[in-house]
Every structure is written in structure tokens, then in C-alpha cells.
Amino acid sequence: MRQLRIGHTPLREYHQISGLCHRAKVFIKDESANEISGTHKDRRCEALLATIKPDESAVLVHITCGNSGLSTGELTKQLAESEGKDWKDFRIQVVNIVSKDIPRVVKDRLRECSIVHEMDLSKHEVTQEEMREIARKLTSCSDEQIRMVESYKLPQGYGNIVHEIQEDLAAKGITLPPTHLICPIGSGELVVELEAEARRIWGSNAPLIIGVTTPKNAIALGSEFSKKRDRSVADKLTAPCTPYHEMADDLVRSGRLNLLTVSDGKILRAYRRLQELGIHSEPSAAAGFAGAFSYGFSSDDRVVIINTGEGIYDKKAVEKHWVKRLITGLKYAAVAAVAAAVTTLAVWGYIRQEIQVQDLNRKLLEAQALVYADEDRNYWLDEKEAMSICASIPGKKCDHPLAGRLVYGMDSFNDIELGYYVAHTEALKMNDMIGRQISGDIYYAYIHNRFHYRDGKIIWEHFDHELSKWYWYSGSERVYEPESKDICPKNVRIPSICP
Numbered sequence: 001m002r003q004l005r006i007g008h009t010p011l012r013e014y015h016q017i018s019g020l021c022h023r024a025k026v027f028i029k030d031e032s033a034n035e036i037s038g039t040h041k042d043r044r045c046e047a048l049l050a051t052i053k054p055d056e057s058a059v060l061v062h063i064t065c066g067n068s069g070l071s072t073g074e075l076t077k078q079l080a081e082s083e084g085k086d087w088k089d090f091r092i093q094v095v096n097i098v099s100k101d102i103p104r105v106v107k108d109r110l111r112e113c114s115i116v117h118e119m120d121l122s123k124h125e126v127t128q129e130e131m132r133e134i135a136r137k138l139t140s141c142s143d144e145q146i147r148m149v150e151s152y153k154l155p156q157g158y159g160n161i162v163h164e165i166q167e168d169l170a171a172k173g174i175t176l177p178p179t180h181l182i183c184p185i186g187s188g189e190l191v192v193e194l195e196a197e198a199r200r201i202w203g204s205n206a207p208l209i210i211g212v213t214t215p216k217n218a219i220a221l222g223s224e225f226s227k228k229r230d231r232s233v234a235d236k237l238t239a240p241c242t243p244y245h246e247m248a249d250d251l252v253r254s255g256r257l258n259l260l261t262v263s264d265g266k267i268l269r270a271y272r273r274l275q276e277l278g279i280h281s282e283p284s285a286a287a288g289f290a291g292a293f294s295y296g297f298s299s300d301d302r303v304v305i306i307n308t309g310e311g312i313y314d315k316k317a318v319e320k321h322w323v324k325r326l327i328t329g330l331k332y333a334a335v336a337a338v339a340a341a342v343t344t345l346a347v348w349g350y351i352r353q354e355i356q357v358q359d360l361n362r363k364l365l366e367a368q369a370l371v372y373a374d375e376d377r378n379y380w381l382d383e384k385e386a387m388s389i390c391a392s393i394p395g396k397k398c399d400h401p402l403a404g405r406l407v408y409g410m411d412s413f414n415d416i417e418l419g420y421y422v423a424h425t426e427a428l429k430m431n432d433m434i435g436r437q438i439s440g441d442i443y444y445a446y447i448h449n450r451f452h453y454r455d456g457k458i459i460w461e462h463f464d465h466e467l468s469k470w471y472w473y474s475g476s477e478r479v480y481e482p483e484s485k486d487i488c489p490k491n492v493r494i495p496s497i498c499p
Contacts (some may be wrong), residue, residue: 004078005035007160013166016277017289024297032280032309035076037071039285039309040158040190043072047154048147049079052092053147061095062149063126065186065236066106067311069271071112072109072149088112095135097126102235103314107251107281110198115139125241150189150243158190161195165304166201176302178207180295183306184288185213185220185259186237188244196249207304208258209251212291213237215261217236219248233264233271234335236284236311266290272359283318316380329381331491361456368412368419372425381409388423389413394447419453420446422462443475 010030018026034042045068052058060072073087073094080090094114098107099121110116115138119126128148135146165178181198185191191211198206213220213234218239229291232238242248270293271286281289285308292305313443373385381389386409390398396417410418428441445460447453451460452472459472 001451004042004046004075006046007034007156009033009161011165011304013170013172014277014279017292020273021295021301021303022297023299024180024303025265025303026292027165027169027302027304028279029161030279030306030307030309030491031161031165032285035448036074037067037309037311039067039071039311040161040306041068041071041309041311042075043160044068044154044157044189045075045149046377047157048073048149049092050070050156052147054207057091057141057145059093059135059139059141059146060149061131061146063097063121063131063241064110064149065102065239066096066110066313067236067309068149069094069110069114070312072096075111076340077113084322093141095131095137095138097131097134099430100244101231103330107315107373108311109312121241150187158193159200162194162197162201162308174302177202177205178304179301180210180297181207181304181432182210182212182232182288182292183308184237184284184308185211185217185248186284187239187242188219188248189481191257192244192251192305194306195375197257199256206256209256210259210291210295211248212287214287215259215263218242220244220259220261222249229465232267232283233266233327234284234287235313236282237287249272259293260291262287262290262294266294268318269359274307277462279307281307282310282313284308284313315416362415364456365418365422365453367423369410369413372422372429377488383409386410386412389418391420392424393417394420394443415453416451418458419458420451423458 008034008463010029011027013025013027018024030044031043034040036042036045048060049072062068062072067429073096075088076090076092076094079086079092083090084386085091089369095117096114097109097117098110100118107116117134117138131148132143133145135141136143159306162181165181169175169178177198181194183190183194188211193208195209196208199211211219214237216232217237219242223245240341247257248257249386252259257451267283267287267290270290271281271283274286274289288305288308290344292303297303315462321406369389370381373389375385375388376382387398390396393413396413413421423443424439427435427442429435430438441462442451442460445462452461462473
């Protein structure tokens with residue numbers, strides 16, 4: 001079996017993240033660099049498989065939201081292939097117990113490398129004996145062959161993350177330990193192992209652990225089982241049951257663990273920010289960053305955020321969730337505008353305070369485009385609809401030389417391209433002479449780089465022949481005169497724009 005890239009993940013300082021954490025010194029331990037699932041789960045699963053002897057048969061069973069099951073299954077599959085076997089007939093089998101309501105894309109992916117058993121996890125806590133019984137029925141194995149995947153303090157497991165952080169900081173000339181270590185909390189296995197290893201390495205100088213999760217997570221509710229299944233975008237953190245709740249509670253009571261809960265709105269905004277910075281993470285991993293952005297650090301703090309990785313999740317569902325939240329917000333703002341202008345300004349002021357202005361403007365623009373492009377009304381821009389937008393933008397290349405398509409979603413278009421699509425389509429929808437005139441002006445302005453998207457406004461340059469002046473227009477409304485009158489290319493005459 002070839003050497004896999006698991007562990008020794010990079011530790012990088014991010015000044016952009018520092019600015020969102022009260023100028024604390026922020027490092028990110030990037031677990032997305034692990035090769036199998038792209039998450040920290042690869043460490044634990046590789047360590048677990050290392051405990052199985054070459055001639056030994058075993059059945060690995062656990063409840064999973066996706067990442068741990070994928071990691072265990074794929075590692076076992078690769079081990080089978082290295083021995084010339086098919087994973088279905090291999091001496092090591094993986095039984096992944098999943099909730100019936102997890103996304104189909106996750107279940108389908110798990111079935112490619114493991115046995116998947118669906119069940120209702122909201123009725124009661126599933127005991128280890130129940131899991132053993134499921135494994136026996138599905139594999140006809142003996143009880144001695146069954147192993148629980150969640151195994152506390154495996155050698156070379158999650159504790160190695162802290163050891164690597166110490167080494168990487170020393171290599172950067174930083175001898176002091178971090179003041180804070182931040183990670184998301186699902187079942188709690190990661191956070192209790194990080195704390196134990198940090199205390200072993202740094203003793204009384206160990207960093208404060210900050211665990212971030214969703215409001216209805218079992219540990220957040222202080223119980224080992226919660227019937228209140230949380231339908232959060234951070235689906236890996238909605239564990240309804242956990243064997244680690246007592247250890248986590250002890251850490252909270254002793255002051256070694258601060259437990260934070262964050263809303264889906266904060267998670268989605270952190271997720272978007274990480275995407276912009278090129279940090280590979282799923283919403284469950286972004287929860288840790290959302291907690292960091294909300295925490296009251298000082299500029300003297302040394303913070304390490306564990307990016308647990310990207311893993312397997314329903315990306316389309318996350319995008320739909322974001323768009324629905326945005327459109328709902330726009331509807332409320334519209335109702336407030338009808339009620340009173342003052343109320344509208346208050347709502348708008350709240351939104352601008354809650355979300356970074358540039359990100360809000362982009363989402364507003366995407367929502368406007370979706371209103372015109374979403375033919376099947378499912379709040380999602382599919383490839384066909386994205387190609388329709390692309391075809392309407394002058395000079396936009398829609399074909400990809402390798403994958404067949406360059407266009408796949410809103411991210412395929414910059415602000416000016418989306419602004420052009422919205423303004424031009426809006427003008428055509430007027431279906432009258434004025435609309436046709438405006439659409440023509442927009443087209444000519446766009447092809448000659450006289451079309452702009454600034455401060456959330458779609459504007460274009462137009463020459464008024466009667467007044468012999470240049471103006472910037474937004475819709476049919478004249479906005480203001482450009483600072484420079486000399487904006488026509490030399491020896492170029494454009495109808496309706498350059499006289």
C-alpha cells in the first residue's frame with residue numbers, strides 16, 4: 001500500500017483572519033490537506049486500521065454523519081486493493097450507521113466503500129450492543145471481530161495534531177504555546193483529545209480550548225442524547241448522541257474548555273469568507289472560525305484554529321440554504337419598506353452591520369440574477385440556467401476546453417457580468433420602446449467597458465445629446481455626472497454613448 005498523505009498538515013499564519021479576531025496572532029492548522037477524506041478524521045481512522053494485524057479479520061462499526069465513515073471506508077478499500085482484493089470481500093469490513101435524513105449524496109458516497117445501515121437516530125440513544133447486533137446481522141461476523149471506530153486516545157490519532165502544532169510553532173521561532181486552541185465540536189472526541197495532549201505537552205501553560213458547535217448539539221445541551229435533531233448547515237456537528245459528554249462537561253467545569261454555540265447565519269458567513277480566502281472547509285469546519293470571529297481576543301493572544309477540513313457534504317443544499325435566507329431577508333425588507341421608510345432603513349442598517357457590505361452586495365446581486373434565471377423555481381442555479389446567463393453576456397466564454405463547461409454556478413460570473421445580466425434582462429422585461437432603448441444603451445456601454453458595478457449599484461455611462469453631457473445611469477434613473485468627461489475612445493463612435 002502506497003504511503004498516504006495523512007498527518008503533518010500545514011500550520012499557516014493568516015493576517016486576513018487576524019483582522020477578524022481583534023488583531024490576535026492567528027494560525028490555521030489545515031486538516032483539509034489529509035488525503036483520504038480531506039478532514040482530520042483520516043488521522044483517527046488510519047491509526048485504528050494500524051491496530052489490526054495483517055492476518056486478522058475485523059468489522060469496524062460506528063454512527064457517522066459522513067466524514068468518519070468515508071475515511072474509514074476509503075482507507076479500508078485502499079488496503080484491500082493493495083492486497084489484490086475487492087473491498088466487499090476483504091477481511092476488514094466497515095459498517096456505517098447513518099441517520100435516514102442525511103443527504104443522499106453522502107449516503108451514496110459511503111456505499112461506494114462500505115456497508116451502510118440507515119435508521120432513525122432521533123428516537124433513542126443507540127448503544128454499543130445495538131451497533132454490534134447490526135454489524136453481526138450485516139456481516140455474519142463473530143462478536144470478537146467487531147471494533148468500535150470511536151476509540152479514545154489512539155496512538156498517532158488526534159493527539160498528534162497538538163504535537164505537530166508545537167513543532168511547527170518552534171520552526172517559526174515561536175517558543176511560547178498558543179493562548180487559545182479552537183475547533184468545532186460534534187461528538188466531542190476531537191476536543192477532549194486535543195485538551196489531553198495539550199495538557200500533557202504544556203502542563204499548566206496549556207492553551208484554553210474553545211469548542212464551537214450548534215445550539216442543539218448533545219454536548220451543548222449537556223446530555224449524552226438529544227431528541228432535538230438540529231437541521232443545521234453544519235451537519236457534522238448535529239450529533240444527537242455522544243459517549244464524550246461527561247469528559248466534555250468535566251473540561252467545562254474545570255475551566256479548560258469554553259463552549260460556544262453559533263447560528264447558521266454566522267456559520268454561512270464564515271464559510272463564504274473561507275471560500276474567498278481559498279481555505280478548503282465545509283460549513284461544519286467553518287463553525288470553528290465563526291466562533292473565533294465572535295470571541296473576544298486581544299492583540300496579544302496567539303490563536304490556533306483547527307480547520308477540520310472539507311470532507312463530504314451536500315454543496316448544493318448549502319448554496320440553496322444561503323439563497324433562501326437571503327431572499328427571505330429581502331422579503332422582510334420589502335414589507336418593512338411598505339410599512340414605513342424609517343423601518344426599511346433600520347432593517348437595511350441591521351443587515352449592513354450583520355454582514356460585510358461587499359459580501360452582502362454580491363449576494364443581493366446573485367439573488368437578483370436568480371429571480372430572472374431560476375426557471376424551475378428551486379432557488380438554485382443549475383448548469384443549464386448558468387449557461388443561459390452566460391449566453392446573454394457579450395464576449396463571455398462558456399465552453400471549457402477540458403471539462404466541457406466553464407460555467408457551473410454563480411461563481412462563474414464576476415460582479416460586472418452578473419450586473420450586466422440583471423440590468424439588460426430587466427430592461428428587456430419592460431417590453432416597450434423605452435426598455436429596448438435602455439437595453440441597447442446597456443449593451444453598448446458593456447462592450448466598450450462603460451458598464452460598472454460600484455457600491456452595490458449597477459451603473460453605466462451614457463451621453464445626453466440634448467445637454468451635451470455625460471451621465472451615469474442606473475435603470476432609467478440618472479445618477480450623476482462622471483468625474484471625467486473625456487471617456488470616449490479616440491476615433492470611436494458608439495450609438496447612444498459616444499457622439
